[in-house]
Amino acid sequence: MxxxxxxxxxxxxxxxxxxxxxxxxxxxxxxxxxxxxxxxxxxxxxxxxxxxxxxxxxxxxxxxxxxxxxxxxxxxxxxxxxxxxxxxxxxxxxxxxxxxxxxxxxxxxxPRPWPGSLPLTGVHTMRTLEDARALKDALTGTRRHLLVAGAGFIGCEVASVARGLGHDVTLVSSDPLPLSGATGDQAAGFLARLHLDAGVEILTRSTVTAVHGHARVTGVTVDDATDLTPDIILLALGAxxxxxxxxxxxxxxxxxxxxxxxxxxxxxxxxxxxxxxxxxxxxxxxxxxxxxxxxxxxxxxxxxxxxxxxxxxxHPRRPTPYRPVASFWSTQYGVRFRAVGLPRYADRTEVRELDHEKRRLEVAYYRRGHLVGALTAGRAAHITAYRSQLARSPADITSPAPAS
The missing domain is CATH 3.50.50.60 (FAD/NAD(P)-binding domain)
Incomplete structure (x- = not known):
C-alpha cells in the first residue's frame, strides 16, 4: 500500500x-x-x-x-x-x-480553563504569544503582587521571572511541594528552597477557590478561607x-x-x-x-x-515504533534543570547529589529496579549518560511486580 x-x-x-x-x-x-x-x-x-x-x-x-x-x-x-x-x-x-x-x-x-466567570482584566494564562505579551505588559513598570495559581513548570518559571523583575509573588500549589508529583519530594524540596530564598510566598496543599472582581481583579480566596489581594493573577492550572x-x-x-x-x-x-x-x-x-x-x-x-x-x-507497511527518551528542561533563578525519562512513574528515587549552597542536584529514578528517569540542576553534563542508559533499558517494565 x-x-x-x-x-x-x-x-x-x-x-x-x-x-x-x-x-x-x-x-x-x-x-x-x-x-x-x-x-x-x-x-x-x-x-x-x-x-x-x-x-x-x-x-x-x-x-x-x-x-x-x-x-x-x-x-x-x-x-x-x-x-x-x-x-x-x-x-x-x-x-x-x-x-x-x-x-x-x-x-x-x-490552558485548563477556570470553571467560572473571571474579571475582565488582571487575570492571565500562558500559552500563546498574545498571552505572553499581555503578561509581560502587566509585569512592566511599578512593583506589583502576582499570584500564580498552579505550581507546574510554567507557574514556577513565571514566578521566578516575576520575582527577578522585583515583584511580590505568591505561588499556590495543590501538591505538598511545587512539582512534587512530577519530580518527587527531594527535587521538589530543592526547587521550593530556590523560591523561598528568592522571597516567594508558597502556599502548599492549597487551591484558589474564587477569583473576585468585575472590571478588574480585586482578590482571590484560597481554600474557601483565606482572602488575598494580588494585582495580577496567572492561572497555570495545567493543560x-x-x-x-x-x-x-x-x-x-x-x-x-x-x-x-x-x-x-x-x-x-x-x-x-x-x-x-x-x-x-x-x-x-x-x-x-x-x-x-x-x-x-x-x-x-x-x-x-x-x-x-x-x-x-x-510508509504504512514499514512503521517505526515511537519509544522516546523523554527530555525536558527548565530555568529558574539562573539554575538550569534538565530531566530525561519519566520520573513521575518511579517507585524509588536515589539522590546522588544535593548541594543547596552550590545549587546542584542530581536524582535518579527507578521503577521495579530499572532506571526510568533522571533530573539534574547545575549538572547538565551528567544527563547524557542517563539518556544513553534509558535508551538501552529493558523493552517493558510496566507489568505489576510479582506477588511475594
Whole structure:
C-alpha cells in the first residue's frame, strides 16, 4: 500500500511544522496543507514563560523560521471544527472543507480553563504569544503582587521571572511541594528552597477557590478561607488537549487523542487508522516505562513524535515504533534543570547529589529496579549518560511486580 498523496496537517505549532519538514525531507512531493487556529505562522512556546517575559527574546525571535521552501498551502486563523473520517474531510470554521488522503493531527493543548466567570482584566494564562505579551505588559513598570495559581513548570518559571523583575509573588500549589508529583519530594524540596530564598510566598496543599472582581481583579480566596489581594493573577492550572473538534469523529478520546505505538490514531474500538497519525501535546500513547498511556507536553516530544508520525504516514507497511527518551528542561533563578525519562512513574528515587549552597542536584529514578528517569540542576553534563542508559533499558517494565 503506497503512502498518501494529499496530506493535511491540522495544528500549526512546533509538531505540525516539524511534521511538514519531515514529510518533505522524506521525499513527499504531493500537496501538504498546514492548518492553524492562530493567525500567525508557527512559533516556539518554551521561551514565552522565561526569556520572552524578561525581554531577552523578542517577538521576532520566537518564530520558527520561513516555510517558503516547504511548498505548503497554509491556512492560518481558521481552526478545524470537525473531522469526518469516513469521508476523509476536515471542516474549518469558515465553512471550507479540506479533503485528505493522509492526516497529521497536531492541535496541541491549551490552558485548563477556570470553571467560572473571571474579571475582565488582571487575570492571565500562558500559552500563546498574545498571552505572553499581555503578561509581560502587566509585569512592566511599578512593583506589583502576582499570584500564580498552579505550581507546574510554567507557574514556577513565571514566578521566578516575576520575582527577578522585583515583584511580590505568591505561588499556590495543590501538591505538598511545587512539582512534587512530577519530580518527587527531594527535587521538589530543592526547587521550593530556590523560591523561598528568592522571597516567594508558597502556599502548599492549597487551591484558589474564587477569583473576585468585575472590571478588574480585586482578590482571590484560597481554600474557601483565606482572602488575598494580588494585582495580577496567572492561572497555570495545567493543560487541556484540543480535542473538541474531534468529537463524533470515531477517534478514541481519553484525556487526549489515543494512539498506538506507531503514532496512529485509534478509533473507539482501539483499532489504528493507517491514514491518520498524531503528534505533540494532544496525544496519549503507550510507553514501555509507564503503566498506561502517557502524554508528554515537552518540546522534544513534539519534534521527535512529529518526525516518527510523518515517516509512518508515508510508509504504512514499514512503521517505526515511537519509544522516546523523554527530555525536558527548565530555568529558574539562573539554575538550569534538565530531566530525561519519566520520573513521575518511579517507585524509588536515589539522590546522588544535593548541594543547596552550590545549587546542584542530581536524582535518579527507578521503577521495579530499572532506571526510568533522571533530573539534574547545575549538572547538565551528567544527563547524557542517563539518556544513553534509558535508551538501552529493558523493552517493558510496566507489568505489576510479582506477588511475594
Amino acid at each position: 503506497p503512502g498518501p498523496r494529499n496530506i493535511v496537517i491540522v495544528g500549526a505549532s512546533l509538531a505540525g511544522l516539524r511534521a511538514a519538514e519531515a514529510l518533505r525531507a522524506a521525499g513527499h512531493h504531493g500537496p501538504v496543507t498546514l492548518v492553524g487556529a492562530e493567525t500567525r505562522p508557527p512559533y516556539d512556546r518554551p521561551p514565552l514563560s522565561k526569556e520572552f517575559l524578561t525581554g531577552e527574546r523578542t517577538t521576532e525571535s520566537v518564530f520558527l523560521g520561513s516555510t517558503a521552501h516547504l511548498g505548503l498551502t497554509e491556512r492560518y486563523g481558521h481552526p478545524a471544527v470537525r473531522l469526518d473520517t469516513a469521508g476523509r474531510e476536515i471542516h474549518l470554521d469558515d465553512g471550507s472543507v479540506l479533503a485528505y488522503d493522509g492526516l497529521v493531527i497536531a492541535t496541541g493543548a491549551g 487541556r488537549p484540543h480535542t473538541d473538534w474531534l468529537a463524533g469523529s470515531g477517534l478514541r478520546l481519553e484525556r487526549g487523542l489515543l494512539t498506538d505505538e506507531y503514532t496512529r490514531a485509534l478509533d473507539t474500538h482501539g483499532r489504528p487508522h493507517p491514514d491518520i497519525v498524531a503528534a505533540g501535546d494532544i496525544t496519549r500513547f503507550p510507553h514501555p516505562h509507564a503503566p498506561g498511556p502517557i502524554s508528554l507536553g515537552h518540546w522534544s516530544n513534539a519534534v521527535e513524535q512529529a518526525r516518527c508520525a510523518a515517516h509512518n504516514l508515508l
